[in-house]
Amino acid sequence: MESKQTSMxxxxxxxxxxxxxxxIHGVSFEVFQxxxxxxxxxxxxGKSSLLKTLAGNKEYRSGVISFMGKPLPxxxxxxxxxxxxxxxxxxxxxxxxxxxxxxxxxAYAVKNxxxxxxxxxxxxxxxxxxxEREKQPGGTLSGGEQQMLAVGRAMMAQPKxxxxxxxxxxxxPIIIDEMFEKFKxxxxxxxxxxxxxxxxxxxxxxxxxxxxxMKTGKIxxxxxxxxxxxxxxxxxAYLGFGEGGSCDA
Amino acid sequence: xxxxxxxxxxxxxxGSVYALLAVGYALVFSVFNFSNFGFGPVMMLGTFSAFYAxxxxxxxxxxSILLAMVVAGLISFLMELTVYRPMRKKKTLKLYLMIAxxxxxxxxxxxxxxxxxxxxxxxxxxxxxxxxxxxxxxxxRSDILAAVLSLVMLAALWLFLYKTRxxxxxxxxxxxxxxxxxxxxxxxxxxxxVFLLSGAAAGLAGCFYGMKYSVFPNMGAIASKGFVASTxxxxxxxxxxxxxxxxxxxxxxxxxxxxxxxxxxxxAYALLVIVLIFMPRGILGxxxxxxx
Numbered sequence: 001m002e003s004k005q006t007s008m009x010x011x012x013x014x015x016x017x018x019x020x021x022x023x024i025h026g027v028s029f030e031v032f033q034x035x036x037x038x039x040x041x042x043x044x045x046g047k048s049s050l051l052k053t054l055a056g057n058k059e060y061r062s063g064v065i066s067f068m069g070k071p072l073p074x075x076x077x078x079x080x081x082x083x084x085x086x087x088x089x090x091x092x093x094x095x096x097x098x099x100x101x102x103x104x105x106x107a108y109a110v111k112n113x114x115x116x117x118x119x120x121x122x123x124x125x126x127x128x129x130x131x132e133r134e135k136q137p138g139g140t141l142s143g144g145e146q147q148m149l150a151v152g153r154a155m156m157a158q159p160k161x162x163x164x165x166x167x168x169x170x171x172x173p174i175i176i177d178e179m180f181e182k183f184k185x186x187x188x189x190x191x192x193x194x195x196x197x198x199x200x201x202x203x204x205x206x207x208x209x210x211x212x213x214m215k216t217g218k219i220x221x222x223x224x225x226x227x228x229x230x231x232x233x234x235x236x237a238y239l240g241f242g243e244g245g246s247c248d249a
Numbered sequence: 250x251x252x253x254x255x256x257x258x259x260x261x262x263x264g265s266v267y268a269l270l271a272v273g274y275a276l277v278f279s280v281f282n283f284s285n286f287g288f289g290p291v292m293m294l295g296t297f298s299a300f301y302a303x304x305x306x307x308x309x310x311x312x313s314i315l316l317a318m319v320v321a322g323l324i325s326f327l328m329e330l331t332v333y334r335p336m337r338k339k340k341t342l343k344l345y346l347m348i349a350x351x352x353x354x355x356x357x358x359x360x361x362x363x364x365x366x367x368x369x370x371x372x373x374x375x376x377x378x379x380x381x382x383x384x385x386x387x388x389x390r391s392d393i394l395a396a397v398l399s400l401v402m403l404a405a406l407w408l409f410l411y412k413t414r415x416x417x418x419x420x421x422x423x424x425x426x427x428x429x430x431x432x433x434x435x436x437x438x439x440x441x442x443v444f445l446l447s448g449a450a451a452g453l454a455g456c457f458y459g460m461k462y463s464v465f466p467n468m469g470a471i472a473s474k475g476f477v478a479s480t481x482x483x484x485x486x487x488x489x490x491x492x493x494x495x496x497x498x499x500x501x502x503x504x505x506x507x508x509x510x511x512x513x514x515x516x517a518y519a520l521l522v523i524v525l526i527f528m529p530r531g532i533l534g535x536x537x538x539x540x541x
Binding site for chain 2: 056075076077079081086088094097101105153157
């Protein structure tokens with residue numbers, strides 16, 4: 001199945017350091033156009049570092065990364081023009097800017113006014129709550145609304161590759177489910193390729209087509225989501241099924 | 250009453266100089282979280298460019314003020330380019346950027362004394378010195394010009410920051426430079442605009458200060474009053490900078506008029522310390538996130 005798909009991101013032997021500490025050890029993987037990929041792993045497994053590197057927010061020491069067959073741009077602000085968008089961990093919305101202004105910042109790389117308005121409508125369509133709070137400062141939104149805003153802001157650039165760093169962090173379960181439904185909807189409607197980094201492995205794998213398991217800066221396992229969900233080791237280590245627990249996934 | 254009105258006009262004109270300087274500090278602080286202590290020399294060099302352009306190029310007053318703004322803006326940007334940007338790239342602590350600024354603040358005026366000489370000169374505009382009679386009080390034209398042009402500059406700055414795409418980029422950068430970069434905002438471009446604008450404000454303030462007092466290599470020392478105002482107003486807050494700049498100018502003038510001019514600086518700095526003790530974030534600075 002993968003052979004006929006077009007490659008979007010290809011990472012080979014990536015090594016990333018924080019000062020003297022190595023966060024990513026020779027990681028290689030590939031993401032294909034139109035798919036949702038989940039990156040699962042514990043805290044400190046290197047998932048966020050990987051996303052930051054792909055978004056141009058972190059320098060890497062060695063390795064080769066290509067995006068749609070070309071090398072990555074050199075400056076952070078150029079990544080979004082290429083179609084790479086990151087919804088950062090902790091959402092990082094601009095608290096003093098209004099909801100609408102936050103979205104406009106997301107469209108900063110877009111010059112065409114009517115395209116911006118079109119996308120604004122799309123985002124409000126996807127998250128009607130944002131339309132209601134259009135004029136409110138981003139900082140006054142609830143956690144769930146802030147996550148909607150962060151995703152909406154990224155959507156304004158109409159990315160080819162949308163990367164989400166821990167989108168479920170700190171949200172109520174019902175909001176999380178709604179959020180992941182939206183991710184599927186975005187993926188189906190726009191064909192947006194996605195990499196979702198999550199500690200909520202169950203949900204991420206149920207949403208994604210494929211998954212990677214990261215541990216201490218390396219990729220430990222990979223495969224189609226269903227396979228990973230059914231894997232006894234993963235069930236025990238990441239899905240919270242205790243020994244002898246039922247497994248009706 | 251006439252005396253009060255007279256002092257009020259003086260207060261507003263010196264206050265608008267402080268407000269412009271304070272806004273210059275606030276602009277840089279809001280985005281980069283440090284104060285450009287090389288700001289006084291920026292103001293001085295801008296003023297000197299007008300000082301020389303008027304007699305040498307026979308430039309009229311308004312174009313020479315514009316020239317001072319452009320020169321000051323460029324010098325401010327040059328500081329960013331040659332000193333602050335390389336230091337930021339090396340992830341230097343902000344404290345060291347401010348120490349470098351203090352170095353600039355001493356080095357440039359001393360270099361200026363070598364080049365321009367240490368003399369104290371009047372600003373070469375007879376038009377600005379002339380007074381106009383408003384009812385019972387005589388107001389120097391320079392005071393009116395200072396108040397009007399400062400207001401125009403501040404209004405233009407507000408429109409730029411709040412009504413344009415680049416202004417939005419600057420405001421986003423002031424809240425979170427890292428995320429702004431992710432959104433496609435070129436932070437170095439933002440830095441250029443911010444340093445140009447803050448320099449231009451200093452150039453404008455310098456001309457008015459020169460008209461009111463005189464033009465000399467150490468005139469940049471007055472920028473410290475702008476810093477006091479921007480701190481009292483809340484570092485990085487533009488509204489706070491304008492309000493406390495005007496307030497400081499008003500207060501100083503009243504103290505000089507009804508008390509003694511020797512108390513002027515005493516009061517300004519005492520006020521700074523008192524405000525910092527009770528409101529460490531200044532009058533309008535509610536927190537680090539409350540900027541622009």
